[in-house]
Amino acid sequence: MKKEPKIESATVRAEYAQHVVPSYKRSATAPVLVRGKGSRVWDADGKEYLDFGSGIAVNCLGHAHPRLAEVMRRQGEELVHVSNIFFHPKQAELATALVQRTGPGKMFFCNSGAEANEGMVKAARKAGSGEGRYEVITALNSFHGRTLGMIAASGQERLREGFGPVMPGFVYVPFNDLAAVEKAIGPKTAAVMVEGIQGEGGVIPATADYLLGLRKLTKEKGVSLLMDSVQCGHYRTGRFQSYELILEKAGKREKFLPDAVSMAKSLGAGFPIGAVWFGEKLKDVLGPGSHATTYGGTALACAVALEILKIIEEEKLAENIAARGEELKRGLAQLTGKGWVGEVRGYGGMVGVTVRGRTHAEVAEALAQQGLLVVPAGSDVLRFLAPYNVSMAEIEEAVRKVEATL
Ligand SMILES: Cc1ncc(COP(=O)(O)O)c(C=O)c1O
Known part of the structure; x- marks a missing residue:
């Protein structure tokens, strides 16, 4: 050799x-x-x-991982990418697998965490647009990505320095402070977006009472609840979603299902893929022509993500x-x-x-x-x-x- x-x-x-x-x-x-x-x-x-x-x-x-190397080779020889104006079976299979693990709803596929969060915020704004609701409440110390939209969404001033004017429509409140969210919700609020465990912020878990309180409050006020699970999701905590683990550890039996969950990172284990799960409220909001990305959910990315799920479960x-x-x-x-x-x-x-x-x-x-x-x-x-x-x-x-x- x-x-x-x-x-x-x-x-x-x-x-x-x-x-x-x-x-x-x-x-x-x-x-x-x-x-x-x-x-x-x-x-x-x-x-x-x-x-x-x-x-x-x-x-x-x-x-x-040998099985990931093998699936990349196999899928690479069969079909890597087709446009999203066509169907392919791997995207269908992955969407079904992720919906089964998250809750009733639908998936949108993209390429990164920031892009997944962008899709989540776009859907929440579109859902609120009829009532003039566009503001998204996020947490201080949060991190949602580096696009212009997500540096505006993140609760860290340093991410925005030199990149102004900053996209309007985000309001920041202290993390794990339900009263602060309640106070910040107004007629313009479309959504609340939080991480289950703040990652870049320093591994700070949400409390169970905060999560349950957010769900109750957002439902009462007609506001969407968006979970950024890019870092803490996809079994990183030992449960599919960190919120499941947090509630379980606190002995809470109440059902907790947000309106959207963003995914990336472990979803592709190094192969770029992002996704958003949308629940009943938001699953059909992004209608034809309203949101897209060329590479979203390629056959190759979906085949890799499916193999990852299989390996995690089998092993x-x-x-x-x-x-x-x-x-x-x-x-x-x-x-x-x-x-x-x-x-x-x-x-x-x-x-x-x-x-x-x-x-x-x-x-x-x-x-x-x-x-x-x-x-x-x-x-x-x-x-x-x-x-x-x-x-x-x-x-x-x-x-x-x-x-x-x-
Ligand atoms: C919670 C969270 N959201 C979003 C992102 C952005 O993901 P990406 O770098 O894939 O755009 C990150 C990245 O660290 C993250 O930790």
Whole structure:
């Protein structure tokens, strides 16, 4: 076999500096990653890392899963893309599978999380347009994406700096504060949009009472309830949707079904796909010609997403990540108060640790030196976003690597 020439990290970094827009916070020593397998990745110099960043909550099956590689090859040879003015069976099958797991309704397919949220907000505005309702209430500290619409929607001022004029129609209120939402709802309100667990904001779960209160309030006021499940959904917490887990943990038996749920990240496990589930209220609002995207729900993307669902179910990976997440939390909690380790929170493959005495970026770099990749969030949190097929031994290894940085 022909030997591939060695990739020089310095050359790759220099090419980035010259030809890639510097919009991402990348440290000068960030690894040049060239290969992955399961929970591990390797850089160009052969250094091995345990990848608990998972491409920011994306690679739910780890790296180079053989069944995903195979489905991509098979579908690639059969049919990759046709226009959405035609039908194809994979989109039908995926829509059915996602509706079965979420609730009665319909799916819209797109390519990313921001795009899914755009679709959700468009539908809510269209539904409210007859009554002059267009405003969407979102939470402070929330993150909904980087399009012009979603930087306006996100409850973080820094995302908007320099990009004005900002799209009007968004109102921000403190997270987990039902009274603040009630006060903000007015005759122009079309929707309330929240994350089940704020991800970029620092792994902050909604409370069960907040979610149930939002559902009751929005129903009473004729306002849509939109859940941004891009990061916390698709089994990341061990349940299909984080709101199911939050309600279950709180012992709440009430039925909770929002009017729309956005999906991306783990839905494609690294293959770009986004989607929105619309419930009874919104499922037919986006009529012919009202919303579209060329690549939405290609045969290839849908085949990959279907295979991911099959793997998660056949291999009981939701149960696995729920159990491994508890082990990780237990291991990290034993280090609380030592060195930089503060509070440990979250569920399954979405665990956050607050950082004390140092910046989260500094600690992330120290962990990378130990061979553990994690992702900073908020002002002082590190996210541990393990793949769903992570093993107990890998969890223990991650905790040992954390201990080594104290
Ligand atoms: C909760 C949430 N919504 C939306 C997005 C945006 O998704 P994308 O980067 O795929 O556009 C993200 C990305 O981190 C997210 O965490």
